[in-house]
Amino acid sequence: MKQIVIDPITRLEGHGKIHLFIKDDGSLENCYFQVPELRGFEKFCQGRPVEELCRITTRICGVCPDAHHMAAAKAADAVYGVTIPSAAFKLRSLLYDAFYAGDHTTHFFALGGPDFVCGPDAPAAERNILGVIAKVGLDAGKKVIAQRARGQRVIEIIGGKKVHPVTSLPGGLSKRISKAEQEEMIKIGDEMVEFSKFAVQVLNDIVLANKAYVDMILSDAYTHKTYNMGLVDANNKVNFYDGKVRVTGPDGKEHAKYEPKDYLEYVAEHVEPYSYLKYPYLKKVGWKGFVDGVDSGIYKATPLSRLNVADGMATPLAQAEYERYFETLTGDRTGKTPVHSTLATHWARIVELVYACESVAKMARDEEITSDKILNIPTSIVGEGVGIVEAPRGTLTHHYKTDQNGIVTEANLIVGTTNNNAPITMSIKKAAEGLIKKGSKITDGTLNRIEMAFRAYDPCFGCATHTLPGQMPLELIIHDVESGEIIESVRRN
């Protein structure tokens, strides 16, 4: 048996390896992926004041510090049993949607988008943001940069700092915003909505207008019928900052809908002997191995999942895009029939991008956000709290226990990507099975198509670790498992 290692995966946070175990006849025996992660962070939280975790957990990830800041803040609110003022709730949501508007933009144009815009068989050196600009035009790059800057500006206004938010604390926010800042955010919101229309147009022109891409999205190699998870608001619409966790089955029927504090009744974590990674699964369905279907507790928590579990979007343009998405992919515009095509996650991300932008424009106009009632100072303590937000990469859970002084005694974090460990493993395996056959030559394009299955999840691993000097090449190593010798080595930089 041969082992193929794709190491590291390009264009993701952190770095990882994909191991493919190939039998002597060239067929795929098994696959797993290995990633570095920031281990020991939960222990690191112990002994610290819970309010400090809003700041310190942002160091878990250099890309979505905003998500950790919000989940930590919500968990800390719960630890003190305090309900934050309405204005603070709106401001946190507004900041968070602005963050999404930037993050989803980055992923579509710089990370996942190049697969489609430049094509899966384009040389690796061209499959990046510069390649996208070369194809779509300089103007697109300018728009992307401007859109990101808008998101950053809103984070700076509400979150207090240029690069990451610091203003949430138990009970609300530490800083109010001025009328002038509100005016600025209204303008930003309107510009964001315009950008989202441009993103939809790029998706239409480059991805959806290309039948080969659509066929690839819908192909069996990129399909997995798992459960789905995501936050929904009181009307079962997609919400990133708050709500109940809703889980639906591969058939689209509701499996569960629960308050964040009850997550342990629904989610458990499986451990594989070969990996330190944990594989969350639905407790009431059970762990049945790396298989999909209604009897397997594996679930996805991604943009695709959030659209699958919701009944729609809370804003008009996003709702129209939601309907178009489902109608195209399932023939059912109500969204009741779930989409299981992993690569459609990129499209779902665009639907969410439209929503995030519209939401910023809408909430920025809310008169209440300039209120000075932004903090309810806690007066007592519960000593335990769970905060859940939707990180762009999946449902993010922070769970803290504290003593009576608010000092953390126990912390449990399920980060966005962790939810998807099992489906990512299955997606890689399935994509590889479809592509690696006996005697077939493994090309750069083959490797990229396997990676595409992975990249759709926008995974983020141990990205607070600023390790590895130099460029990260992509390396394919084929081992003879019996002797351990390297039979073949393919490297690209």
Add this chain to the structure above:
Amino acid sequence: MRPFLVLCLGNEVLTDDAFGPLVASRLENRELGDDVELLFAPVAGFRLIELLSSRQSVLIVDAIKTGNAAPGTLHSFPAGALTPSNSLINSHQINLPTALELGRQLGETMPSDIQVLACEAEDIETLSETPTEAVGAAIDPAITLIEGWLSDKRQARVAKDSRQGPISA
């Protein structure tokens, strides 16, 4: 926009990766001057474009692992001489040269003068807010180098301005 930027990168909870943030907090208590912006950023990638755009001169302070020098060794080199540190390449695979090139292609005014001051790290994986002894001991010498860099930049600017003659208000 202040012409000079001292941009400290890193993660203050990963042992020696705290070098950048520790330098930043030390500099916060010093009078650097109105022409300098001091920023600590636990980020990289795209966000570098936004931070670097329209600056005249930039000094990036970070930890590095070359493996070719003793921990605590300070490396100083112009950006572009090599792909320098981990924080500079990690985020979204947009490394510093790519970020600069992208910024330029997009018509942003990217600084042509970027110097990197990086401290050779021993451990950037263990969760700890305390750097190793060698890296901790490099902070003071780094501050001296940073102040020297600023002084050089100011002198160069004065020399340039005097060549161009006074600019009337």
